[in-house]
Amino acid sequence: MIEFRDVTKRFDDGTTAVNGLNLVVEAGTITVFVGPSGCGKTTSLRMVNRMIDPTSGTVLVDGEDVLGVDPPTLRRGIGYVIQQAGLFPHRTVLDNVATVPLLTGWTRRKARQRAAELLELVGLPAELGRRYPVQLSGGQQQRVGVARALAADPPVLLMDEPFSAVDPVVREGLQDELLRLQAELDKTIVFVTHDIDEAIRIGEKVAVMRTGGVLAQYAPPAELLTRPADDFVAGFVGKDRGYRSLSFVDSSGVEVAEVATIAEGSAFESTSDWRLVVDADKRPQGWVAPDASVVPGGSLYEVGAPIRGALDSALSSPSGLGVVVDAEGRLAGVVTARQVLDVIESRRG
Amino acid sequence: MGDIAKYLSDAGTRAALLDMLLDHVYLSLVPLVVSVVLAIVLGLLCHRFRQFNATLIGLSNIVYTIPSLALFAIIPALIGTRVLDPLNVIIALTVYTTALLVRPVAEALAAVPAHVTAAATAMGFRPLRRFLTVELPLSVPVLAAGVRVGSVSNISLVSVGALIGTGGLGTLFTDGFRQRYLAPIIIGIVLTLVLALVVDLLLVLLRNRLTPWARVVKP
Numbered sequence: 001m002i003e004f005r006d007v008t009k010r011f012d013d014g015t016t017a018v019n020g021l022n023l024v025v026e027a028g029t030i031t032v033f034v035g036p037s038g039c040g041k042t043t044s045l046r047m048v049n050r051m052i053d054p055t056s057g058t059v060l061v062d063g064e065d066v067l068g069v070d071p072p073t074l075r076r077g078i079g080y081v082i083q084q085a086g087l088f089p090h091r092t093v094l095d096n097v098a099t100v101p102l103l104t105g106w107t108r109r110k111a112r113q114r115a116a117e118l119l120e121l122v123g124l125p126a127e128l129g130r131r132y133p134v135q136l137s138g139g140q141q142q143r144v145g146v147a148r149a150l151a152a153d154p155p156v157l158l159m160d161e162p163f164s165a166v167d168p169v170v171r172e173g174l175q176d177e178l179l180r181l182q183a184e185l186d187k188t189i190v191f192v193t194h195d196i197d198e199a200i201r202i203g204e205k206v207a208v209m210r211t212g213g214v215l216a217q218y219a220p221p222a223e224l225l226t227r228p229a230d231d232f233v234a235g236f237v238g239k240d241r242g243y244r245s246l247s248f249v250d251s252s253g254v255e256v257a258e259v260a261t262i263a264e265g266s267a268f269e270s271t272s273d274w275r276l277v278v279d280a281d282k283r284p285q286g287w288v289a290p291d292a293s294v295v296p297g298g299s300l301y302e303v304g305a306p307i308r309g310a311l312d313s314a315l316s317s318p319s320g321l322g323v324v325v326d327a328e329g330r331l332a333g334v335v336t337a338r339q340v341l342d343v344i345e346s347r348r349g
Numbered sequence: 350m351g352d353i354a355k356y357l358s359d360a361g362t363r364a365a366l367l368d369m370l371l372d373h374v375y376l377s378l379v380p381l382v383v384s385v386v387l388a389i390v391l392g393l394l395c396h397r398f399r400q401f402n403a404t405l406i407g408l409s410n411i412v413y414t415i416p417s418l419a420l421f422a423i424i425p426a427l428i429g430t431r432v433l434d435p436l437n438v439i440i441a442l443t444v445y446t447t448a449l450l451v452r453p454v455a456e457a458l459a460a461v462p463a464h465v466t467a468a469a470t471a472m473g474f475r476p477l478r479r480f481l482t483v484e485l486p487l488s489v490p491v492l493a494a495g496v497r498v499g500s501v502s503n504i505s506l507v508s509v510g511a512l513i514g515t516g517g518l519g520t521l522f523t524d525g526f527r528q529r530y531l532a533p534i535i536i537g538i539v540l541t542l543v544l545a546l547v548v549d550l551l552l553v554l555l556r557n558r559l560t561p562w563a564r565v566v567k568p
Contacts, residue, residue, distance in 0.1 A: 090487055103472065104473075135566070145468075
């Protein structure tokens with residue numbers, strides 16, 4: 001558990017980076033600090049491992065005031081992942097990952113063995129260990145950065161905009177990877193980002209901070225979207241927050257209907273209805289329009305996923321019918337946007 | 350050519366040449382080693398305390414403009430060594446080479462990416478360890494370039510020391526000019542050149558040994 005008690009940080013130039021922060025990061029959760037630049041999110045993060053010391057107030061890690069601990073000793077017990085990974089260019093990937101174990105006095109052999117395990121844990125092939133960071137892609141470097149932070153198995157992990165320097169597709173993969181790792185490792189993670197979508201995607205709790213270092217709202221993501229504390233938070237979470245909040249609504253009550261299908265490759269004639277093309281395993285392949293033309297399908301909705309996916313599936317489908325599939329990707333039925341909206345409406349009552 | 354063969358045929362001359370060569374190596378390389386250490390310390394000061402930066406870099410530029418012969422002659426007066434003491438040349442060359450290396454060292458340290466040093470700090474490196482195992486190794490390519498220039502410059506400047514009577518291959522030039530005898534001059538030039546090239550080659554090998562990471566092929 002990490003606790004900020006009345007923490008204020010004023011820099012020598014007179015700017016207040018963090019102003020009276022009171023916040024508790026629960027053990028074993030991912031907590032995201034998010035806000036525009038100058039909101040003090042990185043400063044707050046860096047006060048946990050004493051890269052910066054507060055002007056007043058107390059930061060406690062597991063009940064212990066961090067100011068009472070010698071900084072290098074404190075830092076060896078707290079994993080840190082930095083933007084651009086911050087890997088050592090002159091050390092191999094394996095030795096980069098082995099850094100903290102070596103600092104804490106492990107033998108080289110044992111540290112490298114541990115490093116190899118971690119490369120595997122973050123999904124990197126063992127042979128990458130012999131390469132230098134410059135030979136890796138941005139996404140791979142970030143994975144190495146995460147492996148390095150986890151090497152000494154610290155209970156706390158600080159992540160400072162770790163994925164903001166990679167392209168959106170890779171970023172999403174890294175976010176999934178982090179969630180998978182967290183399910184396995186159960187660390188106390190503080191994650192800093194300026195990207196509200198990222199915060200909502202990975203945070204169990206999100207602290208929205210505003211310029212001047214004031215905490216605007218500290219809540220689970222669903223609550224930020226449905227009950228923003230003020231106009232600043234509402235503006236920051238974005239215009240389509242109503243739609244995005246559906247990511248946190250389950251889909252129970254959405255009934256799927258049957259739909260006419262055509263086996264892939266078989267002949268068909270024009271009718272008055274849209275028909276779904278399915279392959280031999282009943283996996284949807286696209287639609288046949290009433291005029292008998294073949295049209296690509298919209299997004300697929302997997303049974304049990306949040307209701308946002310069901311609505312998106314209906315809205316993106318050329319037939320207006322959202323295609324619902326089971327966990328194996330086989331056709332389960334179709335839904336209309338009207339049905340989904342009715343379920344959402346009925347929940348409000 | 351006949352002159353050179355005749356000059357070299359004498360065993361005593363050959364032994365004297367070897368002595369001069371070893372003297373030359375000693376007089377040029379000791380300052381190089383000492384100045385690398387000094388330049389790292391001063392470069393670190395420049396890097397850590399920005400107020401030193403302008404002063405030290407300015408001073409090193411001025412030092413480099415002092416004529417070598419003048420410096421060789423002034424040093425005994427400044428530190429009380431004898432006029433013919435080889436220490437004069439060693440000190441003078443150390444001053445030059447340090448002046449030459451301070452700026453590249455400071456620049457190389459400044460060029461270490463901030464996210465790399467921040468990551469090192471955040472992982473729990475203490476300042477000295479961070480300097481020795483992260484910042485210094487990353488400065489080697491730039492430092493090595495400076496050291497190569499310094500080694501060539503030292504090897505040529507040691508010859509000037511012969512004018513005030515400190516050994517080395519420069520003695521061949523002073524003797525040759527005095528006796529109007531070309532053979533020792535040519536031998537002196539060849540040996541100086543070969544020495545400079547060999548030392549440079551060794552420095553390149555050393556640099557490559559220290560920086561395997563700087564020459565990896567990007568995928």
